[in-house]
Amino acid sequence: MLSRPSIITDRSVGCRHETFRGGGFTLVEMLMVIVILLILMSVTVSVVNVSLDGERVRSGSRQLQSLLMGARDRASHANMPRGIRFEVDPSITRAEDVNNNGQLDAGEDLNGNNSLDVFPVVRSAVYIGANDNWRQGSVAVHRFYTEDLDNDFVLDAGEDANGNGQLDVDRRPCLVRGSFTEWQSLIARGQLIIGSRIRLGSRWYTIDSFANLGLVGVPDPWIVISPPFQESSSSDELFPSSLPRPVVARFGEGDYEVTLMPRVLPNARPVQFPTGVLLDIGLSKLPTIWSNPNFFTRDVMFSPRGSVVGDTGARGVLHFLLNDQIDIIGGRKPLDPANEGDKRIVSLFTRSGYVTTSELFPGTNIWEYAETGATE
Numbered sequence: 001m002l003s004r005p006s007i008i009t010d011r012s013v014g015c016r017h018e019t020f021r022g023g024g025f026t027l028v029e030m031l032m033v034i035v036i037l038l039i040l041m042s043v044t045v046s047v048v049n050v051s052l053d054g055e056r057v058r059s060g061s062r063q064l065q066s067l068l069m070g071a072r073d074r075a076s077h078a079n080m081p082r083g084i085r086f087e088v089d090p091s092i093t094r095a096e097d098v099n100n101n102g103q104l105d106a107g108e109d110l111n112g113n114n115s116l117d118v119f120p121v122v123r124s125a126v127y128i129g130a131n132d133n134w135r136q137g138s139v140a141v142h143r144f145y146t147e148d149l150d151n152d153f154v155l156d157a158g159e160d161a162n163g164n165g166q167l168d169v170d171r172r173p174c175l176v177r178g179s180f181t182e183w184q185s186l187i188a189r190g191q192l193i194i195g196s197r198i199r200l201g202s203r204w205y206t207i208d209s210f211a212n213l214g215l216v217g218v219p220d221p222w223i224v225i226s227p228p229f230q231e232s233s234s235s236d237e238l239f240p241s242s243l244p245r246p247v248v249a250r251f252g253e254g255d256y257e258v259t260l261m262p263r264v265l266p267n268a269r270p271v272q273f274p275t276g277v278l279l280d281i282g283l284s285k286l287p288t289i290w291s292n293p294n295f296f297t298r299d300v301m302f303s304p305r306g307s308v309v310g311d312t313g314a315r316g317v318l319h320f321l322l323n324d325q326i327d328i329i330g331g332r333k334p335l336d337p338a339n340e341g342d343k344r345i346v347s348l349f350t351r352s353g354y355v356t357t358s359e360l361f362p363g364t365n366i367w368e369y370a371e372t373g374a375t376e
Helices: 027-078 180-188 311-315 325-329 368-372
Strands: 006-010 015-019 082-095 118-129 139-143 174-177 197-200 203-211 222-226 247-251 256-258 277-280 299-302 317-324 344-349 354-358
Touching: 027 082, 027 118, 027 277, 027 299, 027 317, 027 344, 027 354, 082 277, 082 325, 197 222, 277 325, 299 311, 311 317, 317 325, 344 368, 354 368
Parallel strands: none
Antiparallel strands: 006 015, 082 118, 082 299, 118 277, 139 174, 139 247, 174 222, 197 203, 197 256, 203 222, 277 317, 317 344, 344 354
16 A cells, blocks of 8 residues: 655745655665575576486486497398497596505495406497408417426426326417417407407307417417317327427418407497496496406497397396496495485396386395386
8 A cells, every 4th residue: 555645845836746655675675585586596506407417317328228229220220240339438437445545445345356446437439340250361279288387397386287296298278370460460450359259160269368478489479269279180199298399280271260359330430428427337237357447348249130249248138337427436336325416227138139227226236126127
């Protein structure tokens, strides 16, 4: 209700002025309104920031799910193996030694191997395809039979493999030598790696390591294969009587082939996860070798039928944990109340190629919901 106007008469000009009083705001009232608006604004900004942080991880999980499904579809369309390669970010790692005291404290042993480890993380992925097998040159397979590991003609501690108290010959790992000038080139280009397979005769073997033997008359380096070669002639039983003598089985052109590392598809470009979102390898359920910072490739390959092939496919289910970069650097576990960002699990069922995304199960097994779809 307005107050009654007061009438002021100006006698000099013979007119009246009407004024209203009591209709304005005081300075205190305006300040109170401003304070309330600032409080509401701060609450709104904090809620929006939390929502955006969660959306970044959710967006990263949808992106990874799309990449895996895209690789599976490419394999089916091309009728050839296709996949994705996870690219490690060398500038960021997850260290088990959270407090940097140089010792393994309670709660720090994430993988249960009783040692302090540093795990790589992944920021991007790129589409890859199967490479052509390599068949150039010739190959010789050597087997060494001796318990005399240091070649001193004495049975030393640890050399008596069969426990008979005598210095006997023993089966050593198989060593493969080929046209190594070209093989070394493949190794240097990252095409021939540990874990690649080699077919000798009719059987496939796995490359375990690249060895420098240092034996007199034996060229270096050699490829160590597993399991031991079993397809050579009976001359393998002609054991050497003194120094180790290689027993050789030779293969001609085309009698062997080596599977090379998959190649990046033409015109494929790495796909980056959203800013601050990383694949936390140390806390994911992936092949153990992926946690080794020195491991060269982390590939998932699909067959044209949609299943995951190779050693990766033998695990049954792969769980990829998408995590917040701040929480990884801080060494926090997924269910730590101090976590600042959201988490998501992308699961790949290797036999069917089926891909799902889920939240972490709040219990002792965070993968429970991802694996069973049930919470109890």
